[in-house]
Structures are given as structure tokens and as C-alpha cells.
Amino acid sequence: MRTQHEIGTRERIVRTTSRLMQRQGYEATGLKQISLEARATLGSVYHFFPGGKRELAIEAVRHGDREFADFLRTVFDQEDDPAAAMLACTRDLATGLRESGWLDGCPVTTTALESAGREPEIQQAAEAAYENWRALVRDKLTRSGFAPDVAHDLAHSVINLLEGAELSAQVSQSEAPLVIAGRHLARLVDSYR
Amino acid sequence: MRTQHEIGTRERIVRTTSRLMQRQGYEATGLKQISLEARATLGSVYHFFPGGKRELAIEAVRHGDREFADFLRTVFDQEDDPAAAMLACTRDLATGLRESGWLDGCPVTTTALESAGREPEIQQAAEAAYENWRALVRDKLTRSGFAPDVAHDLAHSVINLLEGAELSAQVSQSEAPLVIAGRHLARLVDSYR
DNA sequence: TCATCACTAGAACGAACGCTCTATCGAGAG
């Protein structure tokens, strides 16, 4: 019998897949590597995920979705002012990225790009993730008194600039893109007050 | 002898590789597929690119670099006002993306993300591309009277938001992220006048 | 005419891929 607090095999496989695909992408991540690093056998992998690699990728994207959503919620709870929240957001992202040796970027983007137009189910999971994150930003802004349509548009560019800046920071191995993005997002948000 | 205006085998291979990796990424693009679609044999591919797939990817990224740089130059030449240029830029990107069936996103990003931290030479080529594009935006802004440090920072966020919005537009198969990004970039640029 | 050499051509190699298959394990039910 499995006690409740220990991590089950299924969850271990999902987390490992998410981390590996975050770093290497969908195609470069093999099932052998997943089963090895998750300390599970191929039999276990196909037992929990009969849909194979595709199903595994979908679950990994959803895991990354929840992961980044938790990050956003934490930052937004700590910073009351939206502009200050933007700065805190990019600062924490930059720190995390640097501490991982510039390896752990967005847990969804790489897989999403690889599967765009080729794996509709994975693409849909990624789209749901982006929309989920936008909703968190939108709610933060409307709760701070911004008009719904302004908040809607801002949410798009906030998430998109975070994505682009993190990608740029990862490729250039520098915190600068994220730091600059934070300042510009704060300025942009403030310009709608 | 080869006349000057016809496209040589080498150039045909580079263009095909660039287009395929733009759509499918680095790992999912096979040399067999490249040689087939470029109407070249594997022997020709390895004759021109002894470094194999890695060298081919580097050349493909550089090709994408020149391609997007030409696009930026064209837009910047047509629109004198920087804010108007931002709007034209996102509009044209959205149109091109839609017309390709949401397949042709940034020709560098996918390959860059897949190789981040694993293929230093490809990553460096991608970094050079981003820096090249930023320089074009920077020059456009300084020529319009913006202070150097302001232009430097804006160039970062312009390119990064373009990247993020195009990625988002591709995944959601919608022009909205790019259209919104154009408005926000114009507003942000104007706020520094 | 003949040697040269950039280029084309594609068979073949070992390795790795996603996936299937059968066998086994082990805790709870009867």
C-alpha cells in the first residue's frame, strides 16, 4: 500500500517528463531516458500512459501549466501593486533561470513550438496553459481597478513579453532581457492608470 | 558551369533546412527529408556541410537571421515614425503567419530553444541573430531622436514581445496577440518621447 | 586526349527510437 504523502510512480513520471521536455524539447526526450530518470520501467510508463509519448507530453504540458500558474499566484499575492508585481515577477524568473544554469526556461514553450501544427492535442494543452496564465494576470489587474478590456489586452502582452524575455535571457545567458522587460511592463501598466 | 542567377545546390539545401526547422524544429527534421525536399542527395548534403546536421542547423539559423533582418529593414524604411513602424511590423507578421496556416513562426526560435544548453554553436548563432535584430531596432530609434540607453532597452523589449506574441499567435492560431502587441509597443515607444 | 576534381548518387552501418509483448510481483479479498 502507498502512503498518501509519498510521490507515486505516475506523478514521478509526469514530473520527470516535464523537466526533461522543458530542457530538451519533445523530440529530443526519449522514453528510455524518462523511465530511467523517473526510476520507472517502460512497462510502468505504458501502463499509466497507454497513449505513449504524445499522452505523456500532454500531461507534462499540463504540469508545467500548473507550475507556472502557482508561481504567478504566489508573486501576485505578495505584491499588491500590479506594477510592482511585474518587477517581482521578472526578477524571480531571472533568478530561477540563472540558478538553473540557464537551462530551465518556460516549461511549456519548447514543446508547444515543436508540436505547433503537427500535434493538435499538445498544442491545445499549451494554448490552455497560456490562457490560464493570462486569466491570472487579467484578474490581478481588474482587482486593482483596471477596466476589463484594458486588463484583457495587458494580460496578453504581459505573458507574451515574459515568454519572449525569458527565451531571450536563456539564449543569451543573461538576466538583462528579463530585468528590462520588468521595467517596461511596469511602465506600460502604470500608463493605463 | 553554373550561371549566377540560378540557385545552387548549397543554397537550396540551406533554405530547405531553414524552412523545415522553422516548422518542425531541429530534432524532428531529418537529413533524409532535407535532401528529398531540396532535391539533393545525402552525398551532396555532406559534401557542402561536412559537419553534418549541426553545421546545417547553424547555417539555417543564420539564414533565418538574414531573412528576418530584411523584413525589419523593409518595414523600418517604409514607416518613418517608430510607433507606426511597430504597428506595421506586427500587422505584417500576423498576416504572414495566418497565410502560412499558422505554420511559419520565427525561423530561429524553435531551433534556438531546442539547442539551448546542449548545442553551444547553434545557440551562439541564435544569440547573434537576436542581437542583430535588436541593433536594427536600436538604430531606428536613435535615428528618430531617442536617447541611446532608452533605445537600447526598448530594442530588447520590442524584439522580445514580437517573439512572444508571434509564438502565442501561432499556438492559439489567432492574430490577436500580435495586434495587441503592436498597440502596446507603439504606446511604450511613444511614452519615451 | 586524358587527368583532375567538384559534385552527385545511394547502399549500408551501428545506434537509438517508440512501442509491443510476455512474465512476474505482491498486497488485499474470499
Place this chain on the structure above:
DNA sequence: CTCTCGATAGAGCGTTCGTTCTAGTGATGA
């Protein structure tokens, strides 16, 4: 105890991968 069945285990399937290799082509210059 035996039966059941979710879970574990890993050998092996056919295929495709990147790469290597040898052979052949055809225009060029001596």
C-alpha cells in the same frame, strides 16, 4: 491458502536516425 489484478520488469520488434563509404558523372585545363 488461493485468486485477482494493478503494477513492475525488460527483452525484443520494426523502423528510422545521422553518418560513412565507394562509385560514378561531367565539365575543365593541360
